[in-house]
Amino acid sequence: MGKLASEIQYLPGVGPKRALLLQRELGITTFSDLIHLYPFRYIDRSGILPIADIRPDLAYVQVLARVVKAEMKGKRLSVIVADESGQLELVFFKGIRWSAERLKPGALFVFFGKPTTFGGRINLVHPEIDAPPQAGASAAGPGTLTGVYTSTEALKNAGITGKVMLKLQDAALAACLPEIEETLPDYILREKGLAPLAYALRNIHFPQNQEALAKATYRLKFEELFFLQLSLLKQKYVRSRAENGIRMPKVGPDFNACYAALPYALTGAQKRVIKEIRADMASGRQMNRLLQGDVGSGKTMVAVLSALIAVGNGFQACLMAPTEVLAQQHYANISRYLAPTGVRCALLTGSTGARERREIHAALADGSLGILIGTHALIEDDVRFRRLGLAVIDEQHRFGVDQRSKLWQKGPEGMRPHVLVMTATPIPRTLAMTLYGDLDVSVIDEMPPGRKPVRTLQIGQGKRYELYNFMKKEIAQGRQVFVVYPLIFESEKMDLKNLEQGYEEIVAAFPFPPYKVAIVHGQQSAEEKAFQMAAFVEGRAQILVSTTVIEVGVDVPNASVMVIESAQRFGLSQLHQLRGRVGRGAEQSYCILVKDPKTGKDSQKRLDLLCATEDGFVLAEEDMKMRGPGDLEGTQQSGLPIALNIASLARDGVLLSQARELADRVLAADPALAAPQNAPLVRELRKDKYNIKDYSKIS
């Protein structure tokens, strides 16, 4: 290990100043970091275009032309070049002296750049300049595909242009390739037909041709996904061999009492999931299960029955919700479900009074409190359970990893409570495999019967009068209406103003009496929020104006209309979540997307998709394709366990499945990776980047 770990400043052409920049702008500190910065696209430079054929919509053009004249025009250098078909202007704002010296009239060059139009004429601003190709150029020269690297203004200003970057890569590769060690065992390379690592690295930067580039890309993507899955699955293998879970062999009388008193029959999917959870909790291994189910699919019931299994075996359970509003609603619902049982439950949130808090603490400690429901107040240190056997986390992505780990530590004397994570954000399969690679996943893929699909439509701002009339008609039939405004963190103040203006407008259109309009947003005190929310939930207010705080969980079966203001600003999954707030009763429900006239193409596509389907998984897949997994709702906070360098969860789903299948097979055959042939795998997994926070312990 010499060159790979060398500091980047020692690479010829870098030095201390550029090293600092590379570190700051691209996070590159070593030679190895540099060669793992791959081009994000390639330009085919084999084609020379006649100047007459240049059109402004071409992404890049390359011309072979002779300099006609160069002159200063104000602060810029204008260079006219010509080939047989016509003339073209090149424009330089920087490096003027250097360019002027080089671009002497009569000299022949290859110019490469993006056409832009200025004053109705096409020109190239700061084109790359190369010597013309020579007859019989050596094969060792750069191929016709040229890599393009991520860059920044600061890097360009420091002279680290695309061309310089290529030179640096070339130098780093020359230094490093001899000591590159193959990371995949031979048997894997053979089985998957993968190119060797050194070949792949060389060709990802300097592809000999399209085929070599394809091979290199495939190899590097596969490797990346494979090690990601291997590291995740390895944790799962380690855990499943350790018998450190709490065995809960029976369901107990409270489970049965609750079940018998249910006002409805469980759906097939609910039954299946409860069976899976029962088996987990009885197994003696710690359960780590992710429960995915679209909004309204009935996850709460599953949580209640799971909690009652814990209680039935002499343990306690808790349910943590991301917001106070949700915790309250859970508490109200769950109390109802628990009525036929003798199980006590309590609500603990930030606004729980001191006396009540003391009582809860005491009842938790003596074990008389079976189920505790709350917000992140649950994870505070002074909340001590006598025997916590199950922790249910609703809307998992709202909690940070560290918060979850605190919950896990509340188990009895070193025993890990079972963990059930619930999410209504349908996570595409590929993402779930990665985010929760070591969790077992259950899906409720069936809705309770009798739901009518929500009718979704888009309207422009100009249709407000009709919208209000429609709302009045629904309200006259005893229904309720949500009106949601976007609230995006960066512009919170402005958004709040929009919300308040909207509220005033609605109050003016729906005067009291007979109408009552409630408003909920993040800047309110907990009491105010609870008060406003209660007015709507209890039916005293017909309209609830809010930000997205009602996004998850809130259940008002009587609400039949969801109006989403500035709908173009929401993500697809979020829109879907919001729509899920209505359509819970038997009445026809509506989701009305109010969009701005300046709705962009992508936003429009999102709205169209939403109108086209109610399947949350389809929408999540589409959302991921459009925005990339990093921006996908529910993932911003938890983040990917490992940043992917070349593979994409959105595009490489098939490859990911293959990589996971192989990783699983490798571990099944050799769980400790002790076989000599797997030595390269162990070596690779030792690297820092695979030091993933142990999700098995914290989720």
Ligand code: ADP
């Ligand atoms: P979510 O999965 O979004 O948390 P909830 O648990 O809040 O869904 O359930 C949504 C609504 O559906 C609730 O009013 C609940 O009482 C009802 N529900 C749940 N399961 C069933 C079922 N099997 N049959 C009929 N209604 C059900």
Ligand code: MG
């Ligand atoms: Mg819910």
